[in-house]
Amino acid sequence: MSSKDFQSIIEHERVLTSPEELVTYSYDATENRCIPKAVFRPINEEEVRKIINFSRDNEIPLTPRGAGTSLSGCAVPSEGSFVIDFGLMRGIKEIDTENSFVTVEPGVVYESLNSNLVESNLFFPPDPGSGNVCTIGGMVSTNASGIRAVKYGTTRDYVQRLRVVLASGEAVTLGNLAPKSSAGYDLVGFFVGSEGTLGIITEITLKIIKRPIYFAVASLSFDSMVKAAKAVGEIISSGLDPSVLEIIDDKTLRVIKMYQDIEVGGNGVLLVEMDGFSKEDVWNRLDTALEICDLSGASGSNVARTSEEREALWRARKAALPSLARYKPTLILEDVTVPLSRLSEMLGEITKISDKHGIEIATFGHAGDGNLHPTLLVDRKSPVEMEQTKKVMEEIFRAALSLGGTLSGEHGIGLSKREFMKLEHKNSLDLMKKLKNVFDPKNLMNPGKVL
Ligand SMILES: Cc1cc2nc3c(=O)[nH]c(=O)nc-3n(C[C@H](O)[C@H](O)[C@H](O)COP(=O)(O)OP(=O)(O)OC[C@H]3O[C@@H](n4cnc5c(N)ncnc54)[C@H](O)[C@@H]3O)c2cc1C
Numbered sequence: 001m002s003s004k005d006f007q008s009i010i011e012h013e014r015v016l017t018s019p020e021e022l023v024t025y026s027y028d029a030t031e032n033r034c035i036p037k038a039v040f041r042p043i044n045e046e047e048v049r050k051i052i053n054f055s056r057d058n059e060i061p062l063t064p065r066g067a068g069t070s071l072s073g074c075a076v077p078s079e080g081s082f083v084i085d086f087g088l089m090r091g092i093k094e095i096d097t098e099n100s101f102v103t104v105e106p107g108v109v110y111e112s113l114n115s116n117l118v119e120s121n122l123f124f125p126p127d128p129g130s131g132n133v134c135t136i137g138g139m140v141s142t143n144a145s146g147i148r149a150v151k152y153g154t155t156r157d158y159v160q161r162l163r164v165v166l167a168s169g170e171a172v173t174l175g176n177l178a179p180k181s182s183a184g185y186d187l188v189g190f191f192v193g194s195e196g197t198l199g200i201i202t203e204i205t206l207k208i209i210k211r212p213i214y215f216a217v218a219s220l221s222f223d224s225m226v227k228a229a230k231a232v233g234e235i236i237s238s239g240l241d242p243s244v245l246e247i248i249d250d251k252t253l254r255v256i257k258m259y260q261d262i263e264v265g266g267n268g269v270l271l272v273e274m275d276g277f278s279k280e281d282v283w284n285r286l287d288t289a290l291e292i293c294d295l296s297g298a299s300g301s302n303v304a305r306t307s308e309e310r311e312a313l314w315r316a317r318k319a320a321l322p323s324l325a326r327y328k329p330t331l332i333l334e335d336v337t338v339p340l341s342r343l344s345e346m347l348g349e350i351t352k353i354s355d356k357h358g359i360e361i362a363t364f365g366h367a368g369d370g371n372l373h374p375t376l377l378v379d380r381k382s383p384v385e386m387e388q389t390k391k392v393m394e395e396i397f398r399a400a401l402s403l404g405g406t407l408s409g410e411h412g413i414g415l416s417k418r419e420f421m422k423l424e425h426k427n428s429l430d431l432m433k434k435l436k437n438v439f440d441p442k443n444l445m446n447p448g449k450v451l
Pocket residue numbers: 028029063064065066067068069070071074075086106127128129130133134135136137138139140141142143144145146147194195196197199200201202410411446
């Protein structure tokens with residue numbers, strides 16, 4: 001097939017076929033690479049349908065793409081595929097303040113959506129670290145979340161209605177606008193986190209909520225991660241409802257100090273934030289959290305009294321990933337998630353695995369929802385290290401699963417973890433495969449990802 005055969009599916013200026021252009025779509029934020037056959041940049045659902053119909057008739061796989069920031073390989077083009085790039089579908093179609101919904105095209109960038117909601121004092125909370133570039137379509141397809149998931153949940157909790165083009169070329173609306181529904185299967189939920197393997201999302205209606213006004217933030221030092229993890233469990237079970245409860249381990253702190261001018265004490269740090277609509281309430285809740293940390297053995301605390309001091313406390317957390325990236329050539333950022341009561345065991349397992357294989361691991365993450373980012377610090381040019389890395393990852397996954405956890409709290413499965421899906425899902429994985437086959441019998445929707 002020559003490129004002439006498909007350049008007229010949509011306006012040819014929006015069909016990219018030159019090697020220079022294609023290479024820029026060949027990767028995401030992982031080490032995986034694959035050059036697509038062509039890239040289509042549709043401007044509406046009708047064009048998406050035309051691309052799907054052509055791909056179905058010619059049996060060409062399709063990989064949808066938002067900003068390409070996936071940390072699991074799910075945005076890397078499947079072998080011989082067309083890429084559908086949503087960069088030109090960035091419309092905010094409706095902000096419904098009466099019902100607290102917003103309807104958007106999939107290419108809208110997370111932070112740009114929230115900027116548009118400021119005036120109405122509403123927001124869409126999930127807040128991934130990549131929020132200044134990642135798209136709503138990518139977030140829905142990976143069930144993305146971030147530091148505020150402990151209070152506000154994940155993208156899944158906000159998806160109300162989807163417009164989707166199926167592999168057959170048929171466009172369907174999933175869900176409705178009612179505050180609740182018991183009418184049939186939850187197909188919206190099935191599409192959330194499906195990583196483009198079931199169909200292409202062309203429109204998303206999200207619930208939005210009132211933006212909090214007051215914030216109280218503190219950083220607590222601990223001489224052991226076990227004590228910090230104990231404090232996390234107590235803060236959550238006491239019903240204080242923190243909006244952020246982040247943990248940073250000793251290794252991460254040491255690397256941050258190497259590259260940034262930031263003073264953080266202790267062998268581990270907890271960052272706690274309370275937000276809400278009453279100044280007194282947020283400070284009362286923070287004070288109670290500080291008492292809990294004290295009783296759990298915190299060795300020091302630093303409370304932010306001004307917005308500048310608050311920013312300064314955030315700097316340490318925000319500096320974690322960039323500092324680790326400077327420390328070693330290759331970072332492998334994992335995101336296992338365990339029940340809160342098993343958090344300290346999981347932290348202990350990570351240390352044991354790191355020592356056993358001699359691979360440095362720095363761990364930080366969203367402790368309040370059991371989501372840890374053990375980050376393997378390696379060099380991809382060393383075959384010995386990369387071989388050890390594989391073993392380390394498998395042992396971390398097995399440890400998380402044995403503690404009742406999951407392979408991924410927010411980044412998804414993509415290419416990186418699909419070989420471990422059987423470990424987590426056992427025979428229900430066959431059920432997932434059968435369901436995928438119902439939606440995509442020719443296996444053309446982002447094949448090779450997830451399953
Ligand atoms: C520095 C950095 C920090 C990050 N921090 C976080 C974090 O805190 N929390 C978190 O959850 N993730 C995080 N991520 C991972 C990533 O940003 C998220 O998974 C994000 O949701 C991906 O959005 P995207 O627009 O880049 O999607 P892409 O990476 O382009 O795509 C992701 C998946 O969605 C599919 N997809 C995209 N659009 C559609 C569509 N319209 N229809 C169907 N399928 C579609 C793609 O095929 C792919 O499978 C981070 C990544 C980086 C690089």
